[in-house]
Amino acid sequence: MIHDVDESLRTMIREQVVNRSDIDVVFDAPTKDWASRRTGPTINAFLYDIREDVSRRDVALQAVRDDNGRVVARRPPDRRFRLAYLLTAWTQRPEDEHRLLSALLGTFLAHDRIPDHMLAGGLVDHPLPVILQLALPPSQDRSLSDVWSALGGEMKPSLDLVVVAPIDPLRRVEPGPPVLEAPVPRITRRAGDGLAEEVDGGDGERPGRTLRLRPTHGDGHP
16 A cells, blocks of 8 residues: 555656656655765655554444345455655755745645546555645654654755555455344243243244243242
């Protein structure tokens, strides 16, 4: 699922931001060593955090049906995960980097989801959208300055992009055997003399009958 999100973002950035120019779109960690080896203008989308979006979790099992509509299994619904990307632009001049960041900002503000024709792999034709959330305030336990410190590089202007994508938990529950006949109700009643009857209540086409007698305790319970 993560690589499908990567390819979808790459397609979106290339088609709507750089317009298939000579600007590279990469997903490397923007460390000091990587920056020293960079040879051309680059947009970097570094994936630095993955968490489940528990507010969107659903626990009700869903039916899996065959071509005839028969239930062949039950599965938990897709879980949704928040993939946090650090978007940065790398050129020789800060002005050019700011232009690229402005183009990224305008592109992702214009879309609240990745367009269907830009989706890749298992995200294609998926019933759930791939949601985009841009430049939201980070949570208290996730600071961008901490990310830059961990990378060992100098802090640069960046955009924080969160992609909410579905993933199949790949668990299936086999259904029980099919019911081939109507269930027959059975009733237990006190018959007297310390005995209890177990009665077949019938099914509407035949009368009920006593199946067996069982001794009871003094309170009438078997």
